[in-house]
Amino acid sequence: MNLGFYNTNLPPHLRVLKDEIEGYARDFGLDFYETIFEVVDADDLNEIAAYGGFPTRYPHWSFGMQYEELKKGYEYGLSKIYEMVINNDPCYAYLMRCNHTVDQKLVMAHVYGHCDFFKNNAYFGHTTRKMMDEIANHAARIRHFVERFGEDEVEAFMDRCMSIDDLIDIHSVAIKRRDDHSKYDFSRQATGDDPAEENTAPRFKAKPYMADYINPRRALKAEDDENKRATTARAARFPEHPEKDVLLFLIEHAPMKNWQRDMLSIIRDEAYYFYPQAQTKILNEGWASFWHSTIMTQKVLDPSEVIDYADHHSGTMATSSRRLNPYKVGIELLRDVERRWNMGQFGPEWENCTDMEEKRRWDKKLGLGRQKIFEVRKIHSDITFIDTFLTPEFCKEYNLFSFNYQDPTKNYVIESREFQKVKQRLLFSLTNFGKPWIYVLDGNHRNRGELLLRHEHQGVDLKVDEARDVLANLQYIWSRPVHLETISDGQPAVLSFDGSEHTQQIIGGTDDANRKSAPKAK
Numbered sequence: 001m002n003l004g005f006y007n008t009n010l011p012p013h014l015r016v017l018k019d020e021i022e023g024y025a026r027d028f029g030l031d032f033y034e035t036i037f038e039v040v041d042a043d044d045l046n047e048i049a050a051y052g053g054f055p056t057r058y059p060h061w062s063f064g065m066q067y068e069e070l071k072k073g074y075e076y077g078l079s080k081i082y083e084m085v086i087n088n089d090p091c092y093a094y095l096m097r098c099n100h101t102v103d104q105k106l107v108m109a110h111v112y113g114h115c116d117f118f119k120n121n122a123y124f125g126h127t128t129r130k131m132m133d134e135i136a137n138h139a140a141r142i143r144h145f146v147e148r149f150g151e152d153e154v155e156a157f158m159d160r161c162m163s164i165d166d167l168i169d170i171h172s173v174a175i176k177r178r179d180d181h182s183k184y185d186f187s188r189q190a191t192g193d194d195p196a197e198e199n200t201a202p203r204f205k206a207k208p209y210m211a212d213y214i215n216p217r218r219a220l221k222a223e224d225d226e227n228k229r230a231t232t233a234r235a236a237r238f239p240e241h242p243e244k245d246v247l248l249f250l251i252e253h254a255p256m257k258n259w260q261r262d263m264l265s266i267i268r269d270e271a272y273y274f275y276p277q278a279q280t281k282i283l284n285e286g287w288a289s290f291w292h293s294t295i296m297t298q299k300v301l302d303p304s305e306v307i308d309y310a311d312h313h314s315g316t317m318a319t320s321s322r323r324l325n326p327y328k329v330g331i332e333l334l335r336d337v338e339r340r341w342n343m344g345q346f347g348p349e350w351e352n353c354t355d356m357e358e359k360r361r362w363d364k365k366l367g368l369g370r371q372k373i374f375e376v377r378k379i380h381s382d383i384t385f386i387d388t389f390l391t392p393e394f395c396k397e398y399n400l401f402s403f404n405y406q407d408p409t410k411n412y413v414i415e416s417r418e419f420q421k422v423k424q425r426l427l428f429s430l431t432n433f434g435k436p437w438i439y440v441l442d443g444n445h446r447n448r449g450e451l452l453l454r455h456e457h458q459g460v461d462l463k464v465d466e467a468r469d470v471l472a473n474l475q476y477i478w479s480r481p482v483h484l485e486t487i488s489d490g491q492p493a494v495l496s497f498d499g500s501e502h503t504q505q506i507i508g509g510t511d512d513a514n515r516k517s518a519p520k521a522k
Contacts, residue, residue: 008038014095017300018108024299025112029374030291032115033129034090037108039097045081046070048094052274053086054135058142058266060158082312083107087118087277089129102305103312109295113288116377121284123276123381126173131273138266145259157260160473161267166435167246168268170275177245242439242454246474247271249440254477264477278433282382286330289316290373293331319398324426332398337376337389338369383430390426392419400426428458436462441485451478455486462486464495464504471497 010018018037025032040048050067051057073079082103085093093111095104118124128134146154169177243249247268251261277284293313301309317328340346344364353359376385394400395417402415402425416422428434437456445452451474455462467484474497475482481498485507492507 006041008040010037010039010095013101014039014104017101017105021105021108021295021300022112024295025109025116025291028291028294029370030112030116032091032112032119033088035085035093035111035115036090037093037095037111039095041097042074042081043071045084045094045096046074049081049084053084054132056136056139058139058158059146060155060162062162082316083110083114085111085114086132087124087127087129087273088132091115091118092132100308102301102308105300105305106292106296106309106312109292109300110288112295113291114284116291117280117284117287120378121276121280122379123279127273127276134269134273138270141266142263145263149259154259154263158263158267160476161264163473164247164470165267165271166433167438168248168271168275169244170279170432172245173272177243238443239440242441244437244439246438246440246453249443250474250477253443255479256477260477279381279383282326282330282333282430283377283380283385284330285327286332286334287377289327289331290334329398333385333389333394334373334376336391336394338373340369341372342367342369344368383427386423386426386430390423395419395422402426431458436460438484445483449480451475451480451482453482453484455484457487461488462495464488467495468497468502471495471502475499 014037022035047067048055049070050063057063070079070081074081081096082099083093083095085091091111091114093107093115095107099107142154142158238253239249247264250256251264251268254261256264296309296313317325317331319325319328342365343362344350344366345359345362350359350362353362376389380388400422401417402422415425437458439454439456440451441454442452444450453474467486471482471484476499481496484495486493486495488504488506494505494507496503496505
């Protein structure tokens, strides 16, 4: 992408606004990296958005499809990108050249909210702050692969990698999954020297005449044999514990070419960079919306701009019976938290109060609301935010309900307005972004080098057609048959792909009675 045909720097009047709004943001307590705004045309902004916010990224047909969708949506008046900001140091943000001044003000205030969130939220703490350079480096490496091995081969392998880019362990950045191995650990167990002694049962010190009594030969031999069997079993089965980071397991153990391993590593690195944005969508957008609303209404909005601002802000916050608006839920729940902590409506005394009239008049005038929402911004994700601060009163005020699909009517209907049911459904939809949990159980299944995965069933069956596509891509990378344990129609089952044929077998049944074949893969 080339933005060199025109000047993307802020014009003088926007530069003045930028300095003014940045000052207000810092006065309110926001803390962010240096933020660089660039002004681009609508078509270029759509292209940047299609690349995930990065002007320079590796080529792939999916980005072109995303660009066409964004372009047509803008041309037909169905959608419009108001802001685009990148988690980086410095932060880069893009303004659409044709936007009115009131829109540019709103976007700048909104961007500073995002930049503060990127810098201070714990879930972004592991992300590299030089991702603009990293993405450009990834693009250069992949273009080198294209020149060397051919576009068709590289793109075909990239398709397979991108289809499994969500098979990562999103909690591994905060939880130690593996023991560290020091290169300076020269112990026998670490080096693997003398394996015979490793399988030998310990002998207790004893006088010669008591040796057979203290260390009976039969018991020692039985223990030695058991240790050998355990060692053999560990060698035949790996990993020792189920691994959630499937991509890392493939990078370490799959028989790939060096350029393929490098490409899968690139896809994995970018997946870990982008996942906190999905993990904090409601809170992040709510935080940015809270501050653009505060800065605009209290500081920078001219009287002549009130109607335009209200129209655009209300459009962003519009709710629908068909989907949840993360902007609306995020900003209103943050406002509710600020109000409750200002009035003291929290803690055991508030929770134990059963007098509804007293609760309506409850106001301790603590003034802790602003401090509390800054704490929320620092330590919470969407799941913990909803789980901790969603209240029955909030659900009632904003008419939240859970819905379900009915087969007889072929339609979605309201399932419940009960608080616990609504909260449970909302949290379930946010867990792992609504995607299945997949683990690596065995890299040497059946002692034939086959790959065994397990789906942690949470009450929702896999979409079999999509699962088969994923298995086919995993099988190509692993070069041996791949199996997936899951639950289908209430019964334990194994989905398999051997490179030519998909099969499904009910666990516990006979092969002939329960094995189902799918059409051969192309």
